[in-house]
């Protein structure tokens with residue numbers, strides 16, 4: 251029983267992280283992509299990764315996670331170490347939430363924090379640089395430079411702000427997250443724009459934008475399925491691995507308004523159902539914020 | 554592939570005898586063509602024609618009803634492999650499993666939880682579907698008693714899970730008339746179980762490893778006179794379930810193997826990871842999912858996922874545009890502009906109800922798009938606001954000309970003022986902050 255959606259064209263492989271032999275300092279590097287069929291169909295390597303998100307300014311982070319991790323929230327490097335060693339994440343996604351504050355200009359800390367987190371971890375790193383278009387060029391330059399040779403996954407490029415990320419990725423050898431709002435054609439257009447800046451195709455990861463469960467997730471789910479089908483049907487501009495980061499998940503009403511004793515359980519359930527479904531739709535990397543969700547996802551991927 | 558009404562008509566007797574319940578053969582053909590009639594309804598067809606037309610006119614996945622009455626569930630009658638191709642129609646039944654070895658209290662409270670728990674989301678009431686009773690006591694009378702405790706099928710649909718025929722006989726004697734799903738016919742016992750299912754007119758699950766064996770067994774049971782079947786592929790792993798279920802659905806909708814054209818059964822407790830299995834079943838084609846009792850968090854997330862996946866991708870869940878009085882507003886109450894996306898409306902309503910602030914919700918027709926999406930996509934415009942103000946007669950309801958708009962619609966504020974002549978107040982972005990905002994800022 252074969253048709254175009256099985257054993258079709260392959261998703262392009264993207265390498266994340268660099269070991270010593272590869273010019274970095276990571277103990278492992280990952281290659282994602284390479285599948286030739288629908289997700290979970292056994293057609294291809296299916297290297298699925300779970301990233302724990304951390305940040306450098308916990309004021310802009312969900313209270314349920316702050317309460318759970320306690321002091322770690324004030325030490326990105328300790329937090330990153332725990333993500334890897336205690337919580338079992340395949341990799342860390344470091345969010346520079348400090349760039350959200352008004353008048354931010356502490357660019358030196360961007361570089362320093364990137365270096366500290368790299369030193370605290372042994373695995374590849376995802377860096378979510380600037381939250382503010384005006385800061386893009388400086389922020390991406392600083393974190394890109396600090397991670398030179400480490401083949402970071404740098405985010406996030408969008409249709410109206412991709413040049414600074416692309417420039418940092420090109421200058422320092424990183425891969426790029428390309429985010430578009432839940433639309434196959436917009437995803438494709440952005441990939442083409444990025445290609446024109448010179449970012450090689452095997453350094454692009456599509457973020458189709460993930461709405462939280464109950465808050466638009468169904469659209470994201472279907473767009474991921476459509477992107478994967480287009481890739482298998484030979485659309486080279488969509489044949490990149492996908493990353494899913496349902497960033498609003500822990501601020502939905504169900505989590506915010508859960509009784510204090512149930513908050514962690516609700517947060518984990520909400521993240522788990524969203525992230526697991528994203529994997530079934532074709533994501534190669536899912537990003538979550540509650541440490542307990544990581545273990546649940548890792549276990550689920552074993553059965 | 555599906556046949557057109559006229560092509561079907563060519564094969565019918567053309568006597569217009571009405572025995573099928575339709576006035577003419579052509580009318581019957583038209584219903585057949587859209588999967589809304591059964592070929593069996595025409596008594597005057599020879600077996601070959603029946604087989605030919607049956608194969609091309611029935612829905613690729615048969616509609617199977619479990620249970621009777623209000624809470625019964627119908628699953629199957631699906632037409633596509635991916636929801637974006639059209640939509641998924643019949644959300645899977647989620648059946649909470651109890652055992653006949655449990656103390657009565659425990660069974661009772663599990664059943665009550667299924668019966669009474671309702672999750673209200675965007676104007677819909679989401680519930681777990683039914684109860685699966687498993688025979689682990691090896692005592693038929695004990696099994697039957699537990700089935701009775703679970704309501705015997707009178708209120709909630711049931712799945713009866715057992716191995717031996719005596720247990721099924723005992724349980725069916727008391728619940729058989731309420732269409733419980735019998736689980737499961739295997740290569741060894743299918744004759745006896747098919748006979749029981751036929752006697753009571755119940756749906757029957759068939760259990761075999763992989764699509765090939767399932768098709769063979771389903772074929773035998775159908776030939777034995779049981780039309781309503783459900784397929785249990787006995788997955789070894791979650792990946793195996795997803796791959797096999799996909800293969801079954803593909804064969805069904807492609808009509809390459811009619812004996813696979815039935816809903817799929819999944820035991821979410823069998824693989825150790827209940828949440829993941831539930832999610833996989835909801836996403837990938839399960840019709841009946843049996844699960845151990847769920848924590849409140851898992852239950853709410855699973856029901857929400859089921860609601861999401863079974864929402865029509867072309868048509869967001871919407872409320873009727875119009876003006877909605879909240880908390881008995883008078884002529885000086887604020888008018889709050891919003892959109893007709895259900896999620897937006899009910900989110901706002903939740904906060905406004907709780908705040909007890911009297912106001913008018915002024916719901917514009919953005920074709921079901923959220924505020925931010927409607928603004929980004931050009932669906933929420935000053936013209937729409939002006940037209941809607943007129944259409945809903947808002948000016949006659951209040952003695953002021955002040956319009957509170959969502960924070961995300963701020964870019965439209967000047968244009969709305971120009972076109973409507975109303976003064977615009979830009980509210981907060983987050984609905985949670987709306988009551989606080991109104992208390993502070995609203996004065997006429």
Ligand code: B12
Nearest residue numbers: 431433461466869891897922923924925926930959980984
């Ligand atoms: C699901 C979704 C879609 C779905 C649509 C779902 C729907 N029915 O609306 C689809 C896939 C179709 C879609 C399409 C598009 N989308 Co869209 N989408 C989303 C997503 C993920 C969730 C939207 C949602 O459901 N929000 C929840 C509801 C409840 O929010 P809300 O209606 O705004 O209501 C809240 C507030 O506004 C407030 N509120 C509501 N009413 C009122 C009234 C008053 C008086 C007050 C004070 C407050 C208030 O209370 C509510 C709760 O806090 C958002 C991302 C996000 N996190 O918002 C992107 C998002 C809105 N989309 C975006 C875009 C760009 C688009 C497109 C233009 C892209 C495209 N494909 O061309 C299209 C436009 C649609 C079109 N072509 O017409 C962008 C908008 C960017 C911007 N800032 O302008 C977003 C933010 C994604 C992103 N980050 O890029 N989208």
Ligand code: SF4
Nearest residue numbers: 569570571573578595
């Ligand atoms: S029963 Fe058969 S012959 Fe009679 S009207 Fe219906 S389709 Fe025609």
